[in-house]
Amino acid sequence: MIPVSESSVQLPADKTHENSMENSWQILLKESQISPEALIKELELPETYLEGAKAGHQLFSLRVPKPYRDRMQKGNPYDPLLMQVLPLQQETLDVPGYVQDPLEESGSNPIPGLIHKYKSRVLLVGSGACAINCRYCFRRHFPYADNGLSNERIEQVVEYLQGQPAINEVILSGGDPLATPDNRLRNLIGKLAEVRHLKRLRIHTRLPVVIPQRITDELLEMLSESRFKVIWVMHINHANEIDTAVQNAVKQLTEQGMTVLNQSVILKGVNDSLSALTQLSETLFDTGILPYYLHAFDPVKGASHFDVSDQEAIELWHELQKELPGFLVPKLVREEPKREHKTMLLY
Numbered sequence: 161m162i163p164v165s166e167s168s169v170q171l172p173a174d175k176t177h178e179n180s181m182e183n184s185w186q187i188l189l190k191e192s193q194i195s196p197e198a199l200i201k202e203l204e205l206p207e208t209y210l211e212g213a214k215a216g217h218q219l220f221s222l223r224v225p226k227p228y229r230d231r232m233q234k235g236n237p238y239d240p241l242l243m244q245v246l247p248l249q250q251e252t253l254d255v256p257g258y259v260q261d262p263l264e265e266s267g268s269n270p271i272p273g274l275i276h277k278y279k280s281r282v283l284l285v286g287s288g289a290c291a292i293n294c295r296y297c298f299r300r301h302f303p304y305a306d307n308g309l310s311n312e313r314i315e316q317v318v319e320y321l322q323g324q325p326a327i328n329e330v331i332l333s334g335g336d337p338l339a340t341p342d343n344r345l346r347n348l349i350g351k352l353a354e355v356r357h358l359k360r361l362r363i364h365t366r367l368p369v370v371i372p373q374r375i376t377d378e379l380l381e382m383l384s385e386s387r388f389k390v391i392w393v394m395h396i397n398h399a400n401e402i403d404t405a406v407q408n409a410v411k412q413l414t415e416q417g418m419t420v421l422n423q424s425v426i427l428k429g430v431n432d433s434l435s436a437l438t439q440l441s442e443t444l445f446d447t448g449i450l451p452y453y454l455h456a457f458d459p460v461k462g463a464s465h466f467d468v469s470d471q472e473a474i475e476l477w478h479e480l481q482k483e484l485p486g487f488l489v490p491k492l493v494r495e496e497p498k499r500e501h502k503t504m505l506l507y
């Protein structure tokens with residue numbers, strides 16, 4: 161294993177994706193679908209990876225935007241960004257204990273597009289699309305087609321929320337809610353604003369990390385005009401995911417007074433080391449993002465090779481506490497089916 165994380169934590173320079181129209185976020189999103197052959201060629205990886213990549217791609221398609229690919233080290237199959245997106249032969253293994261719906265979300269799905277697990281908040285499947293397909297995703301088998309938010313379904317969601325006065329927060333998730341064009345987002349947020357007992361809007365997204373151009377003036381305007389308190393929860397697993405374009409995108413959010421948090425997943429070979437997690441927290445904070453959650457791996461079918469035992473995760477977390485000030489240590493949690501809150505992993 162090449163210890164890439166230690167050697168390459170300096171922020172790579174932004175590669176001028178920002179200005180030319182040709183690279184607007186929607187074009188980058190469209191072009192994020194790439195074949196295993198093209199990715200292996202572009203990143204100068206050994207041909208021996210092709211067969212496995214094709215097999216994994218059949219199960220869950222390969223999708224990685226160019227700005228994110230540009231942060232990877234060429235010729236390095238162990239690059240921590242590449243390892244999150246490169247399909248592998250291991251995905252075809254049927255490993256006991258790794259299932260299609262590890263969080264049993266189908267049991268908390270009262271109406272299409274809405275997941276209601278907790279007392280005061282609900283999650284909306286803002287989009288079934290993502291700009292990047294993360295191989296470890298606990299929703300890689302999620303029935304997005306049955307949960308798309310059409311205008312009609314948005315009306316159903318509003319009706320449902322009107323009847324739930326205890327709910328004061330909506331989490332826009334997915335898929336990635338920012339894969340939705342601004343005009344549709346504006347419509348959704350406008351409809352939600354009709355529900356007077358809603359106070360906060362949380363946006364769970366990877367888009368500003370993988371396509372920083374997604375932070376458009378229209379999006380900023382729409383969110384700052386809305387009556388909601390807006391909280392962003394980014395999904396960043398390694399310091400190398402943050403370059404100057406990501407820093408600039410986050411700066412636009414914090415300059416609008418919006419809170420930006422981060423949740424990561426502890427992943428074997430990606431960030432399961434003290435130096436990687438320390439550097440992640442430091443780089444997040446330098447970027448204006450507060451480390452919030454470090455999730456234990458959800459045992460999803462096709463991704464068992466990412467699993468880190470709770471014992472290892474807890475030991476690493478205790479080391480992190482010695483290394484960092486408290487405000488930089490994310491909470492180590494596990495999401496468990498049918499629980500009314502996340503479980504802190506401690507001993």
Ligand code: SF4
Pocket residue numbers: 289290291292293294297298299300334335336366395
């Ligand atoms: S839902 Fe999130 S974790 Fe899953 S593939 Fe999309 S961006 Fe990745």
